[in-house]
Amino acid sequence: MNSIIFTAGARILVALVFVFSLFMLLRGHHLPGGGFIGGLLGAVAFIIYSLACGPEETRSALRVSPEIIAVIGLGIALLAGLFSFFMGDPFFTGQWYWVGGDSYETSVFSINTVLVFDIGVYLVVLGGILSLTFAFEEEA
Amino acid sequence: MAEHSDPNAPWKTLSGLGTSVVTALLFLFFLQFLPTVAAGSPVRWVIPWIPSLDVNLTFWIDGLSLMFALLITGIGALVMLYAAKYLAGHPQYDRFALYLFSFMLSMLGLVLADNLIALFVFWELTTFTSYLLIGFSHADPKSRRNALQALLLTATGGLALLAGFILIGVSQGTFELSELTAAGSLVGQEYYTLILFLVLAGAFTKSAQVPLHFWLPNAMAAPTPVSAYLHSATMVKAGVYLLARTHPALSGSDLWIWILSIFGAVTAVFASFMALRQTDLKQTLAYTTLMALGTLVMFLAGSTGYAITAAMTFLLVHSLYKAGLFLTIGIIDHATGTRDANILGGLKSAMPITAMAAAAAGLAMAGIPPFLGFIAKEVAYAGALEMQLMLFVLPMALIAFALMFAVAGIVAYKPFYGPQGQLPHDPHEGPWPMLLGPVVLGVLGLAFGLMPGIAAYYIIEPAVAAVMGAPDTGGRVKLWAGFNLPLLLSLITFALGFLIYAKHQALRARLSQIEARAPDLDARWDDLLDVFVRFAKGQTRLIQTGVLRQYMFATFAVFALTVLVTLITRAAGGPALNFAGLQFMEWGIALLILVGTVLVVLTSSRITALVALGTVGIGVALIFITYSAPDVAITQLLVELLVVVLLALALLKMPHLDPSGVQKHSFPNAVLAIAVGALTTWVLLLVVDQPFDRRLTEFFEGASWTEAFGRNIVNVILVDFRTLDTFGEIAVVLVAALGAFVLLKGMRATKEEEKK
Numbered sequence: 001m002n003s004i005i006f007t008a009g010a011r012i013l014v015a016l017v018f019v020f021s022l023f024m025l026l027r028g029h030h031l032p033g034g035g036f037i038g039g040l041l042g043a044v045a046f047i048i049y050s051l052a053c054g055p056e057e058t059r060s061a062l063r064v065s066p067e068i069i070a071v072i073g074l075g076i077a078l079l080a081g082l083f084s085f086f087m088g089d090p091f092f093t094g095q096w097y098w099v100g101g102d103s104y105e106t107s108v109f110s111i112n113t114v115l116v117f118d119i120g121v122y123l124v125v126l127g128g129i130l131s132l133t134f135a136f137e138e139e140a
Numbered sequence: 141m142a143e144h145s146d147p148n149a150p151w152k153t154l155s156g157l158g159t160s161v162v163t164a165l166l167f168l169f170f171l172q173f174l175p176t177v178a179a180g181s182p183v184r185w186v187i188p189w190i191p192s193l194d195v196n197l198t199f200w201i202d203g204l205s206l207m208f209a210l211l212i213t214g215i216g217a218l219v220m221l222y223a224a225k226y227l228a229g230h231p232q233y234d235r236f237a238l239y240l241f242s243f244m245l246s247m248l249g250l251v252l253a254d255n256l257i258a259l260f261v262f263w264e265l266t267t268f269t270s271y272l273l274i275g276f277s278h279a280d281p282k283s284r285r286n287a288l289q290a291l292l293l294t295a296t297g298g299l300a301l302l303a304g305f306i307l308i309g310v311s312q313g314t315f316e317l318s319e320l321t322a323a324g325s326l327v328g329q330e331y332y333t334l335i336l337f338l339v340l341a342g343a344f345t346k347s348a349q350v351p352l353h354f355w356l357p358n359a360m361a362a363p364t365p366v367s368a369y370l371h372s373a374t375m376v377k378a379g380v381y382l383l384a385r386t387h388p389a390l391s392g393s394d395l396w397i398w399i400l401s402i403f404g405a406v407t408a409v410f411a412s413f414m415a416l417r418q419t420d421l422k423q424t425l426a427y428t429t430l431m432a433l434g435t436l437v438m439f440l441a442g443s444t445g446y447a448i449t450a451a452m453t454f455l456l457v458h459s460l461y462k463a464g465l466f467l468t469i470g471i472i473d474h475a476t477g478t479r480d481a482n483i484l485g486g487l488k489s490a491m492p493i494t495a496m497a498a499a500a501a502g503l504a505m506a507g508i509p510p511f512l513g514f515i516a517k518e519v520a521y522a523g524a525l526e527m528q529l530m531l532f533v534l535p536m537a538l539i540a541f542a543l544m545f546a547v548a549g550i551v552a553y554k555p556f557y558g559p560q561g562q563l564p565h566d567p568h569e570g571p572w573p574m575l576l577g578p579v580v581l582g583v584l585g586l587a588f589g590l591m592p593g594i595a596a597y598y599i600i601e602p603a604v605a606a607v608m609g610a611p612d613t614g615g616r617v618k619l620w621a622g623f624n625l626p627l628l629l630s631l632i633t634f635a636l637g638f639l640i641y642a643k644h645q646a647l648r649a650r651l652s653q654i655e656a657r658a659p660d661l662d663a664r665w666d667d668l669l670d671v672f673v674r675f676a677k678g679q680t681r682l683i684q685t686g687v688l689r690q691y692m693f694a695t696f697a698v699f700a701l702t703v704l705v706t707l708i709t710r711a712a713g714g715p716a717l718n719f720a721g722l723q724f725m726e727w728g729i730a731l732l733i734l735v736g737t738v739l740v741v742l743t744s745s746r747i748t749a750l751v752a753l754g755t756v757g758i759g760v761a762l763i764f765i766t767y768s769a770p771d772v773a774i775t776q777l778l779v780e781l782l783v784v785v786l787l788a789l790a791l792l793k794m795p796h797l798d799p800s801g802v803q804k805h806s807f808p809n810a811v812l813a814i815a816v817g818a819l820t821t822w823v824l825l826l827v828v829d830q831p832f833d834r835r836l837t838e839f840f841e842g843a844s845w846t847e848a849f850g851r852n853i854v855n856v857i858l859v860d861f862r863t864l865d866t867f868g869e870i871a872v873v874l875v876a877a878l879g880a881f882v883l884l885k886g887m888r889a890t891k892e893e894e895k896k
Contacts, residue, residue, distance in 0.1 A: 030851040032770035034858060040778035047785055067881060070874045077867055092863040094848060104849050114848070117866075118859045124870040128877035129782060135884035136789040 010052030017045035025122050026115075035118035039125025046126075047133055055137040066130035073123025080117035092117075156224025156233070159241040160217050166248070167213035170206060174598045177206050180611055184254065184318065200254035200318050203602025204384055207452070208251035208377070210599070211459045215373045216244045218577035222467055223365035225573040226474065236276060240366070243269035247374050251381055256305040256315045263301065263342070263382075266375050267294045273370060274362045286358040289665060293355045297345025301382075304338030307331050308389075320389050321609055327393045336390055339382065340399060347379025347433045350407040354662045357414075357426040364473065367422065368466030368577075372429045373459040380436045380455065387440060387448075388609035397441050401529045404438025405536035407431070412543035416644060417651040421469045421479045421551055425462065428505075428547055431540055432458040438537070439520065442527045445604070449616045450523035452603045453516040456595070457504055457585060461513060464501035464581035465551055468494055471574050472555060477564030481550055486560030490567035493575050495556040500582025502552020504589070506545045506637065507630065510619055512589040517541055517633070519616055521626035538633060545637025546644055592617045693809070696816050703819045715825030725766060733759035741810075746791045754784045771854040 021041035028034030050058035059065065064072075084093040094114045101107030173183060182202035189197045201209070220240060227233045246265035253259040268291070275287030309315040311331050312323065326332050343349075348356040359371045370376070383400070390396060411430035418424040432454070439451035471494050472487065473479045488495040504513035520541070524534045569575075588595040596617035605611050621627070640647065685691075736755035743749050757780030764773035840853050840861070850856035858866050 028852060028855045029849075029859075032774060032852065032854075034771070034852070034855040036858070037771065037774050037778065040775065040782065044778065044781065047782070051785075067878060070877060074871060074874050077870060081863065081867065092867070094860050094863075096849065110849070112849075114850075114859045117863060118855075121859070121866065121870050124874050128873045131877050131881045133786060133789065135881045136786060138884075 007052045010048050014045045014049045017048065018042060021045060021122075025118065028118060029114065035121030036125055038118075039122040040129070042122065042126040043129035043133070046130055050133065050137060055134045059134065062130070066127040066134060068127070070124050070127025070131060073120045073125075073127055075120070076123065077117050077120025080113040080120060083113050083116075156220060156227075156237050159237050159244075160220035160224065163213050163220055163241070163244055164217035167210065167217055170201075170209045170213060173201050173206055177201060177203055177602050178598050180602075180605070182318070182606075189255075189258070196255055196316075197258055198254035198316060198318075199252040201252060202318075202606040203599075203604070204381070204452075204606035205251045207456065207599050207603045208374075208381055209248060211456070212244060212247050212251065212374050215369060215459065215463045215577075215581070216240075218580060219365045219369040219463070219467070220244075221573045222368075222470070222577045223363070225571050226365055226470055227363060232276075236273075236363070239269055239272045239276070240369070243273065243370060243375070247378070250378055254317050256309055256317065259317070260298070260302050260305055263346075263378065264295065264298050266370075266378060267291060267298055267346075270294070270359070270370050270375055273366045274359050276363060276366070277361065280361070283361040286355070286361045290355040290359050292669075293352060294345050297342045297352075300338045301342025304335050304342065307335050307338065311335075317385060324388070324609075325392055326389050327391075327396075332390075332393070333395065336393070336395060336399075339386055339390065343379035343382045343437075344403065345379070346382070347376050347437065348407075348430055349379075349403045349434065349437060350410050351661060353407060353411070353430055354665065356430055357423055358662065360422050360426045364422065364466060364470035367426070368463045368470070371426070372466055373463040376429065376433060377436075377455065377459070380433060380440070380451075383437065383440045384451070384603075384607045387443075387607045391440075391443050397528055400437050400441035401527070401533055404434045404436070404441060405533060405540075407434030408438060408540040409434075409536050409543075412540045412547065413651060414655075415547045416543060416550075416640070417648055417655060419481045419648070421472070421481055421484070421555070422466075424481065424547060424551055425466055425469060428544065428551075429462060431544060432462065435520070435537070435540060438533060439523055439527075440607075441529070441533075442523060443608075444523065444526040445608070446519060446526050446616060447523035448604050448607050449600065450516065450520040452600050452607070453512070453519050453617060456588075456599060457512045457516045460581045460585045460588075461501040461504040464497060464578045464585070465505065467574070467577045467581075468498040468501065469551070471570040471578070472567075474574070475565065475567045475570060481554065483561035483563065484555035485558045486556070487567050488556040491556070491569050493579065494570060497575065497578035497582045498552040498556060500586055501578065502548045504582075504585040505552065506548035507541065507633065510586070510589045512585050512592070512595065514630070515589060515592055515617055515619060517630055518621060518626045521629045522616070522621075522624075525625060534629075538629060538636070541633045542636035542640060545633060546640035549637075549641040550644060589619065592619050693812065696812055700812065700815045700819055703823060704815075707819070707822065712822075712826055715822060716829060717825070726763075729759050729762045729766070732762075741813075746794065747788065750784055750787050750791060754780050757783070769854075771852065 018041075021038045021044075024033035024041055025035055025038030026033075028038065046058055046062065049061065062069075081092040084095055085091060087093075087095055089095070094112060096104075096114075097111045098104070098107035099109050099111065104110065176183060182200060184201075185199045187197040220237070223236065223240060224233075227236055230236065243266060246262050246269055249262035250259060250266055253262055271287050271291040274290055275284050277283045305315070308320065308326070311329065312320060312326070314320060314323075326335065345352050356371060356376060360367050362371070408431045411427045411434055415424050415427035415431060418427060436451050436455055436458075439447050439454070442448065469479060471491070472484065475491060475494075476484065476487070478484065500511070504511040507513040507517035520537060521534070524530060524537045527533045600617055733756050736752045736759060739752035740749045740756070743752065757776065761773045761776040761780065764770075764776060840857060843861075844850050844853045844856040848856045848860040850860065
């Protein structure tokens with residue numbers, strides 16, 4: 001697509017959608033959002049970019065190839081599950097650590113494996129969809 | 141030959157030495173159990189594996205498994221040391237060491253496993269590692285073909301075995317061999333006959349009984365250390381081990397006695413003749429292994445002390461001398477470049493140590509006193525005299541042992557004495573890592589023969605006790621049993637054997653004439669595979685047409701039919717239609733979806749159809765929003781968006797729709813589409829009619845905050861309560877994406893090739 005308006009607009013739009021996808025990922029535990037939705041949105045961001053500037057430039061903008069992103073995502077999700085193993089709980093039991101307090105209410109924020117798992121989901125969805133799209137676009 | 145590169149090359153890696161040392165340490169580890177087990181107390185370890193199905197990883201060391209474990213680790217250590225030198229400099233030697241070591245562990249697991257399911261898993265692992273080892277020279281099509289043949293045959297037997305094990309476990313209420321053995325015989329029980337046939341199918345394929353024997357001589361495509369280890373001393377004995385293991389539970393019936401006696405005896409005699417017929421010494425040894433397996437099966441048919449003692453003694457002595465002989469042949473092959481019995485001769489002066497080791501193994505094989513082989517033969521005759529089918533078993537044993545005597549002469553005497561033939565290389569003595577194995581094994585065969593009491597007390601009698609299921613009183617294994625019938629039979633064997641050896645050239649010519657007229661099972665096997673492949677191709681052509689439309693039609697037709705049949709047979713009533721509560725907005729959304737659907741069906745442009753389909757999806761998302769399911773709605777919206785983008789990318793590359801083609805198929809497609817739609821609606825309305833079960837909803841509403849600290853129930857279910865499901869799903873996403881990626885890349889690669 002050779003529209004200048006689209007190409008120029010896409011650069012801004014991509015950044016906005018991508019940041020929005022991270023926002024959706026992080027707020028997912030309490031409000032609509034999460035890894036699946038975030039990952040889909042992130043993919044949308046880069047698909048817009050690739051429609052505007054072509055898959056090759058998008059690949060170099062991503063720096064890491066989408067297949068690898070997806071595989072890393074699955075690895076992160078697995079690690080999140082394995083972590084509970086080392087703590088002596090059954091596989092995939094959520095592990096919570098409160099920072100600045102000893103419960104959800106008193107702490108400032110928490111570190112937990114549930115979010116780590118959701119980040120893994122995000123990366124798998126993002127990488128999976130992008131690798132498909134790029135393959136379609138490059139297949140000519 | 142590539143695999144016989146410079147024998148003096150330094151050891152390429154530590155892998156050979158390392159595996160050998162670890163195996164030797166395992167051997168020492170098992171040695172410490174000898175006194176305990178000999179005193180009559182088996183050792184048992186339990187590791188829970190799948191507790192819900194009562195599948196445990198239990199290991200049981202009794203006399204039988206200890207004897208096997210010692211043979212596996214002891215011979216294993218020697219063979220691995222040997223292989224390090226034999227394959228020195230081979231580019232894939234590391235791989236070989238890995239396969240061989242994996243096999244050793246699988247085999248060890250097989251003989252130590254107390255649980256039938258665990259035993260089966262190890263059984264299949266030995267099949268699989270054997271496949272890798274036979275096909276080690278993977279550039280050679282013959283080697284690949286023989287590996288596949290062994291895999292298919294033994295794995296088929298393995299499946300029968302699994303069925304048999306499950307039948308045993310279900311009908312007896314336990315999968316533990318130790319409990320089964322203690323519970324006594326299954327003879328006369330409901331499933332006995334079926335169990336027996338299934339277990340025998342497994343044992344006979346693994347231990348290569350006639351007529352399923354042909355894979356074993358073919359398996360000699362593997363490098364010689366593999367033949368020595370897997371296809372002689374250990375793996376092929378797994379079938380014999382299984383028969384011995386299940387002996388307390390399955391033996392004693394007429395069926396058991398007849399089948400084992402006949403198959404064993406026929407295998408033994410047939411194989412001995414075939415051994416005599418071969419000129420390649422490795423093939424000769426392959427057939428003598430077959431003879432040994434037949435003999436073992438034949439004696440396991442019996443239940444008397446002498447028969448079982450014969451089987452166990454013969455098993456021990458055979459493992460020792462056969463591994464030794466194989467390794468010796470490997471050294472000869474290595475040093476002279478040939479294994480042809482007609483060429484080899486007079487190697488004694490050039491290879492004195494090899495000659496000594498071969499002589500020790502050969503004398504044990506021929507059954508000459510004071511070697512353990514002599515004792516084994518004496519006990520075997522004593523056992524045969526006690527068997528129910530004595531009139532059949534005794535002559536067969538006599539023929540087999542006499543032929544064995546002659547073959548021992550061909551393998552162990554002839555290459556070293558007499559005139560030297562025209563050899564490809566000048567013979568030289570093998571290096572010490574290769575000599576150690578044959579020498580140690582040869583010395584053991586002699587030492588056990590001279591001190592039969594020790595071998596009997598520590599190894600043979602505990603094994604016999606394990607098979608008999610009762611403590612063994614012993615006293616059968618001795619070098620001098622007095623002037624009796626077995627001694628006379630031994631003398632006849634020697635005389636007959638000597639006669640055969642003297643005439644073996646003429647006999648061999650006669651045998652090859654007979655063989656030429658006999659049916660060739662090996663070729664029939666290829667025919668069988670051909671039939672399979674043709675059948676597979678035919679049915680693939682029939683079912684897999686490659687036309688997507690037909691697949692879709694079939695899938696939806698099956699769906700519509702099954703739903704319809706279910707609805708009719710369950711006498712489902714018509715759904716109650718209630719439009720009363722519908723608002724203006726809901727009517728609007730429904731209209732949007734409907735218009736989209738009609739447009740998809742009527743348009744002749746792919747892009748229009750796609751966009752219209754997107755409208756339908758967005759309509760569905762709107763429904764989710766009106767019923768306050770924002771997470772589902774957002775996902776639906778995004779997925780619809782991405783589907784449109786992805787399909788548009790794909791459609792750009794496709795030709796325009798052919799209107800006449802669309803019309804040709806439109807009538808049946810329309811009928812099917814309407815049927816599927818109507819049926820789905822019907823089912824959904826019926827489901828909605830049911831009172832809604834709120835138990836799960838209430839649980840998640842309550843627990844998602846208190847237990848998982850999340851207010852978004854959908855997300856909490858995804859990442860906390862049902863994480864494993866989500867993990868499976870994202871794994872599927874990844875695999876699907878990678879699969880499509882590879883397919884598309886592959887298409888591009890072919891296109892680029894075509895352009896060139």
